[in-house]
Amino acid sequence: MQRNSGFHVFTLASMLAFGVAPAPVLADSGEPVAGSSQDALWAVWGGEVGMRWNPELLSDMGIRVERTSGKLEGLSWRQHERFAVRESGSLEFRVHNNNLQAFVGGSVQARGGYVLKLPDGEINLTDFRLRTRADNPLVLDLVGADGKAWFYVDRLMYELINDNHTLAIRTMDLRVAPALAERIGRPQMANWAIADMQLLSQVMRQGDGVTGGSVFDWSGTQVPGQPVGTVFRADLFMQTFSVSYSRCNGCTGTSTTGQVVFTPSSTLRNNVNEGSAQATVPGDPLGTSNVLWTADIPWYQKFSGTFPPYNNDQHPFLIWNLYRYNADGSIDQIGRSGVKHAFLTTNVGCAPGHGGDPHVLGRSCSDTYGTGNNDSNNDLGPRSEIIPADNIWGRCGSIYDTNCDGNPNSSGNGQYSQRLITIESQIDPLLNVGATYRFESWYLAREDVNIYNSMGTRGVSPSRSGSSWVPGSGEGFRLGSAIDRWVETTPPGGTTVLQELASSEGHIKAAVKVFDLGGGQYRYEYVVMNFDFARAFTEGSEAAQNLKVVHNFGLDRFSVPVPAGITVSNVVFSDGDLNAGNDWISTNAGGTLSWTAPANPSPPANVPAVLNPLNWGSMFRFSFIANGIPVAGDASLHVAASGVPQSLTANLRVPNSDIIFVDGFETP
Numbered sequence: 001m002q003r004n005s006g007f008h009v010f011t012l013a014s015m016l017a018f019g020v021a022p023a024p025v026l027a028d029s030g031e032p033v034a035g036s037s038q039d040a041l042w043a044v045w046g047g048e049v050g051m052r053w054n055p056e057l058l059s060d061m062g063i064r065v066e067r068t069s070g071k072l073e074g075l076s077w078r079q080h081e082r083f084a085v086r087e088s089g090s091l092e093f094r095v096h097n098n099n100l101q102a103f104v105g106g107s108v109q110a111r112g113g114y115v116l117k118l119p120d121g122e123i124n125l126t127d128f129r130l131r132t133r134a135d136n137p138l139v140l141d142l143v144g145a146d147g148k149a150w151f152y153v154d155r156l157m158y159e160l161i162n163d164n165h166t167l168a169i170r171t172m173d174l175r176v177a178p179a180l181a182e183r184i185g186r187p188q189m190a191n192w193a194i195a196d197m198q199l200l201s202q203v204m205r206q207g208d209g210v211t212g213g214s215v216f217d218w219s220g221t222q223v224p225g226q227p228v229g230t231v232f233r234a235d236l237f238m239q240t241f242s243v244s245y246s247r248c249n250g251c252t253g254t255s256t257t258g259q260v261v262f263t264p265s266s267t268l269r270n271n272v273n274e275g276s277a278q279a280t281v282p283g284d285p286l287g288t289s290n291v292l293w294t295a296d297i298p299w300y301q302k303f304s305g306t307f308p309p310y311n312n313d314q315h316p317f318l319i320w321n322l323y324r325y326n327a328d329g330s331i332d333q334i335g336r337s338g339v340k341h342a343f344l345t346t347n348v349g350c351a352p353g354h355g356g357d358p359h360v361l362g363r364s365c366s367d368t369y370g371t372g373n374n375d376s377n378n379d380l381g382p383r384s385e386i387i388p389a390d391n392i393w394g395r396c397g398s399i400y401d402t403n404c405d406g407n408p409n410s411s412g413n414g415q416y417s418q419r420l421i422t423i424e425s426q427i428d429p430l431l432n433v434g435a436t437y438r439f440e441s442w443y444l445a446r447e448d449v450n451i452y453n454s455m456g457t458r459g460v461s462p463s464r465s466g467s468s469w470v471p472g473s474g475e476g477f478r479l480g481s482a483i484d485r486w487v488e489t490t491p492p493g494g495t496t497v498l499q500e501l502a503s504s505e506g507h508i509k510a511a512v513k514v515f516d517l518g519g520g521q522y523r524y525e526y527v528v529m530n531f532d533f534a535r536a537f538t539e540g541s542e543a544a545q546n547l548k549v550v551h552n553f554g555l556d557r558f559s560v561p562v563p564a565g566i567t568v569s570n571v572v573f574s575d576g577d578l579n580a581g582n583d584w585i586s587t588n589a590g591g592t593l594s595w596t597a598p599a600n601p602s603p604p605a606n607v608p609a610v611l612n613p614l615n616w617g618s619m620f621r622f623s624f625i626a627n628g629i630p631v632a633g634d635a636s637l638h639v640a641a642s643g644v645p646q647s648l649t650a651n652l653r654v655p656n657s658d659i660i661f662v663d664g665f666e667t668p
Contacts, residue, residue, distance in 0.1 A: 042203065045086070045088065045201060051195055053194065083112045091103065092105045095208070098210055139152055150179065157370075158170060171370065176194050218295060233447070241266040241439075242265050243471040269349075273289055322440070329513060348366040377417065388616040438459050451507060451531060458476065483619065496514075499651055508533050508637065526635065530614050530618055554616055561633055569625050584598070584620070631655075636649060637649070
């Protein structure tokens with residue numbers, strides 16, 4: 001059981017994972033909620049506020065920053081432009097068990113700000129204020145010089161630091177109010193995240209609701225009062241997520257090169273169980289854990305120090321993917337992100353006595369990472385730095401510690417680095433008639449006993465609107481993966497088979513759908529989803545704080561048996577990136593049809609000589625037509641790095657001759 005901590009987290013708006021209350025244009029107000037006890041309230045003023053606009057999205061809306069005034073020198077770590085906050089007025093809030101229950105009144109005001117140019121005039125955000133909203137204590141309006149709230153903020157993530165003398169709002173989404181969307185003639189853009197903000201403000205009055213000292217239930221530790229060997233285990237759930245359009249590079253709506261970026265706002269929840277099985281995500285078949293005693297999960301920001309239970313800055317990771325379900329029954333992964341490094345948990349809705357530390361996820365606690373901070377350059381990194389099955393980050397030599405000295409450097413990421421990018425032609429409705437789409441979002445936590453309830457899917461229906469892409473909607477949220485959705489249907493007269501391959505090195509699912517084309521012809525559609533399998537090569541060690549992931553390659557060859565007499569045609573490979581130069585090469589010889597990753601003629605030291613391996617978080621498709629009926633048979637998956645086993649076997653369906661010879665056997 002977790003008992004409070006020396007860190008104090010404040011939580012709000014994480015539960016607003018889908019949409020928010022409309023933000024009408026309101027005249028200035030912000031009176032405290034009736035009945036609030038001033039003795040119980042906290043209040044802040046002064047400090048600094050930061051803004052990081054999404055310039056491409058502003059441009060899509062026909063808005064630009066005309067003038068900036070009062071900006072402080074230098075950017076924040078998350079690249080916010082910084083402005084001083086006046087030491088006048090105050091923002092008040094109530095705290096219970098170290099968690100913010102609600103903002104109850106007041107506002108804080110910047111010194112300086114922006115003038116935005118719109119097609120019909122201007123919005124003056126000079127000396128803007130963040131003001132509590134009378135109808136929603138979990139949202140702040142951003143009020144301009146005209147006293148109106150053309151924007152609002154939600155998905156706030158914050159904590160008390162500096163011995164409770166500073167309120168640090170690390171990130172919050174700035175969203176377009178419906179009134180502004182109507183004003184610019186783009187009503188569909190209402191509630192879109194247009195910027196990311198931060199606030200560091202001085203505590204001028206401390207209230208109650210804060211306690212200190214914690215004992216945590218780490219994974220693998222004995223449960224008090226239970227038989228010896230009964231231990232806490234980690235089981236993290238994806239709870240829900242939404243999808244937003246972020247930007248597009250070179251897009252026209254019909255181009256074959258335009259890069260479209262989509263970003264999720266993802267909400268997780270820790271297992272709720274304490275001795276008996278209860279639903280963590282009610283109504284979902286995967287929503288109840290078989291872990292009866294819930295472990296706390298560490299959530300420390302990278303480079304923040306060394307902490308129990310792993311003596312490091314352990315934190316979860318978040319990735320996301322986009323899939324197209326084609327009209328012919330096949331599936332393609334057409335977009336994949338880098339890795340989001342988690343840094344703070346808001347601990348919403350926790351079990352009593354849990355959730356008092358913003359760097360430990362307690363039992364039943366939820367947390368949301370919003371669109372803005374999932375689109376933050378200095379929180380994203382490449383998947384190649386992670387040992388996925390162990391959920392360990394190789395800090396040394398990473399983009400954040402290039403010289404391995406233990407001190408952070410800027411990532412060097414740009415607006416299209418580490419993002420989920422799909423090419424316009426891959427989602428153009430005119431080029432993909434009859435296709436449907438699903439977005440997939442995952443959290444990865446160390447020692448998580450079930451990776452499949454830590455991920456979920458949601459249908460989307462991308463379409464072009466003006467100069468922007470709109471993600472649209474589709475099938476509702478469900479736990480599990482996109483490949484699981486694909487195998488839920490079987491072609492008429494055909495066959496569908498799925499097999500999981502699980503080991504200490506990770507998890508893979510291989511599947512096949514066989515389509516009866518008539519006339520003795522069958523189309524075989526194989527997909528291999530590498531969830532978290534990697535045979536990594538590392539240098540240094542986690543214990544010495546100098547672990548480097550040299551490579552974390554997965555698979556480099558996929559093969560199926562094709563007996564003599566079987567004719568194969570229409571051989572296809574799809575990795576979803578539209579880059580023919582890195583496609584796997586197919587060969588049909590010796591009774592085997594294989595696809596092999598291209599060779600790297602000059603690999604770095606200790607890295608396999610392979611280009612474009614099937615690495616973790618990725619799905620490749622292999623397809624052909626054959627005149628052989630489907631029978632049970634083994635497909636082979638070759639591991640890129642040397643070791644044991646060198647190949648994995650999936651029992652699927654493979655083509656075979658239906659000719660019966662005179663002796664009654666299927667052999668001459």
